[in-house]
Amino acid sequence: MSAPYWEPGTAYKPGDVVQYEGHRYKIVIPHTSQSDWAPTVTPNLWGRLSDEDQGQWGGYQEKHQQPAAYQPAPEFHPPAPEGQKVDIQPEERQKHWYDLDDHRKKELEIGGGLLGAIGAAAAGYYVYKHHEKSEEDKKADSWALQNWLHDAEARLNEYKKYGPRSPAQWVLNRGKNIPPNAIVVGPEHDWMLWICRAYVDGTIQVGKASNVFEKGAVVGYDNKEIQLDTYEILVGDMHGLQWVPASGRLNVENLGLRPVEGGRDKDGTPLYIAQGPHKDAVHPGIASSKLDGAYIPYGGKQVHINEYRVLCYNY
Known part of the structure; x- marks a missing residue:
């Protein structure tokens, strides 16, 4: 019996094998598929099977396919800048503070889109030599720190x-x-x-x-x-x-x-x-x-x- 074709929006469970673009793939990590998670672009989720042999696949061996579940520390959310009223787009978070134009910097400062030293301390974070830096360098440091915290929280939520x-x-x-x-x-x-x-x-x-x-x-x-x-x-x-x-x-x-x-x-x-x-x-x-x-x-x-x-x- 041939394997079913891979489809998005499908809950794949341990042991599942699918066909995609003329090849067979076996599940590595159980998940519900999405349109951009095809087997060819997610080797951590799917392992391609040999056309002759179904014993092993890229990534894990079958007996090791399920690492221990993550048990996180008590719920933690990095603090947002106090009184934030401005939306920050994902692509904007990838930019250095000095690459933002002066108008946008002012919007972020006035609209509460910039984490200050107090907010960083509330996050349990030490801002390196903050007192020795110029005001603009302090802003650049705070901007980079809050964007790292934002991305780190997103990675944690995805893992959960x-x-x-x-x-x-x-x-x-x-x-x-x-x-x-x-x-x-x-x-x-x-x-x-x-x-x-x-x-x-x-x-x-x-x-x-x-x-x-x-x-x-x-x-x-x-x-x-x-x-x-x-x-x-x-x-x-x-x-x-x-x-x-x-x-x-x-x-x-x-x-x-x-x-x-x-x-x-x-x-x-x-x-x-x-x-x-x-x-x-x-x-x-x-x-x-x-x-x-x-x-x-x-x-x-x-x-x-x-x-x-x-x-x-x-x-």
Whole structure:
């Protein structure tokens, strides 16, 4: 009996196989299909079956197709700018503050569309060296921070609604409540370390989370450790991931697999998730094409590690 054709608006369950554009696909993550979620463009949802063999498919093995369900921390919503009366379009959130024209900037300020330092503090967030910046730089920093918080909340809501759609996903978290399916790096003394990321000074930095930390998360930046209460934590399933050895300046092509992107530097350079040994433990940090190795937050600063591993997808 041939498999049914894939159709949007259909609730697909574990074990389902469909036909699409002349090939067969098997479900990876159960979901209700949408018109823009065809099997050819959603490899995290559908795995293409061999025309001869139905044993395996891209992404997960069948026995590992359902990672643990996410159990979030208590409900958290980043604060909207106080008295906001202006609508901010998605494409506008992708722009730098300095790319907005003066009229639009004024609309955002007067209409309450700009998160201030008080609102950032209410979000449990530390605005990096805010007092040392010019008024325009403060506005740019607040604009970037609130847009990251907005996008992070959207990622969390999507995860709650649809469940896992990839072996590695970022979800918004707060404080010391670590989700049970957060990806573990390893123990340090008698506690565990997980992977986190957060906005700092126009960048998205990767660091470590633990329920023993003062606020829940620590990232490195400007050769300092920064304690944060509001951050994203990496959740997923290591059956779809692996750590790949690297050294010195990262050459992504030499990894042989696609690395999981962790963040971005100020100039847009991708920062990838690294782990490296230090002080009898393995710590998460960053690696990139512009760094001379991996850097991890430790002991109040960033520590350089030449030999490290990078988190990559298995496919």
